Amino acid sequence: RVHEYGGGAYLIGPAGKGIIFSDFKDQRLRWVQDGGVTELTPSSAYEEDCRYRFADAVLDTARDRLICVREDHTDPAPSKVVNTICAVALDGSGSMEVLASGRDFYGAPRLSPDGQRLAYICWDHPNMPWDATELLVCELDDAGSVASSETVAGGSSAAPTSVLQPAWSPTGELHFIADSTGWWNLYRHVAGRKPVNLCPRDAEFSGSSPGWALGAQNYAFLGDGRIVTCYQDKAAGASKLVLIDGTSEMPAEKNETWWKNLIPKLGKGEAPAAVEFGQECIPRAVSGFCPSPDGKSLYFLGASPATAGGIYKWSIPSAGSDGAA
Secondary structure: OOOOOOEOOEEEOHHHOOEEEEOOOOOOEEEEEOOEEEEOOOOOOOOOOOOEEEEEEEEEHHHOEEEEEEEEOOOOOHHHOEEEEEEEEOOOOOOEEEEEOOOOEEEEEEEOOOOOEEEEEEEOOOOOOOOOOEEEEEEEOOOOOEEEEEEEEEOOOOOOOOEEEEEEOOOOOEEEEEOOOOOOEEEEOOOOOOOEEOOOOOOOOOOOOOOOOEOOOOEEEOOOOEEEEEEEEOOOOEEEEEEEEOOOOOOOOOOHHHHHHHHHHOOOOOOOOEEEEOOOOOOOEEEEEEEOOOOOEEEEEEEEOOEEEEEEEEEOOOOOOOOOO
8 A cells, every 4th residue: 555556565485485465454564485474574573553564575585685665654644654665574573674765755676686786766745756756776785784875867856757667687787767758768777878768769668557556667678688568559559569679779869750760771680679569469458578487478468448358478589580479
């Protein structure tokens, strides 16, 4: 129930062992495994049910903890509710450490693959997350406390930007969705430079309800370095699935028309930086991407006006292919 809309209420435990979830009835964190249930936030840590709410967690396995958004309702008056980024121990002690505080709202804490950097977004009233947010990256010390932090996107009062859905690639590069151009496009952060727009389009790559609930991510990383995402085709009123070369250096100022004009000029056998797929092989609306461990298949939620929603499996084309899968 964090932010009242909730989202990101569960995750798979370390090494795939069980499920860690925020229990709706009392808002406590529990870890369910074959051997039983571990109370991660037991009454010995704090007595009152629903004092804290937890959401949008990520594992910090090396430090035996998870990092999440915590909402403190010690004083239940709406103006007194406190949001933070908080670490919670996995040993059942209920031990917690606040890693970021002082802003009205927080979301999407994401730990880098090496466990040394933590990214998250934050924003303040009266902004909503689709109005203006900031993306921060913290350096963590060996104990997991914050050593330093910096804003890497958003945060300009002169040009408010909505930055959403941060995620680290397997090689440790930070990606995010931002509406810097007026459209939510997918970017890669590059230290000391402007963010790289990986697929410039006059289209939304943010999913159907950006910012409304925690835990959303409208793209995923494939084992070969590519990124899969989707946007809503305005003309067709349907989803376009896109495979992007994750190493692309497309300049952010290039627009959709420039991109479309480039593709016919590419030489035979030369793969464009992005390949699109439409209703020849996918349903009209897609979301929730999950690549298979072997990188050959993509699972996602799909629906069409004439059919019920369901889970779809899509065979991922090899790099350079532009045919339907």
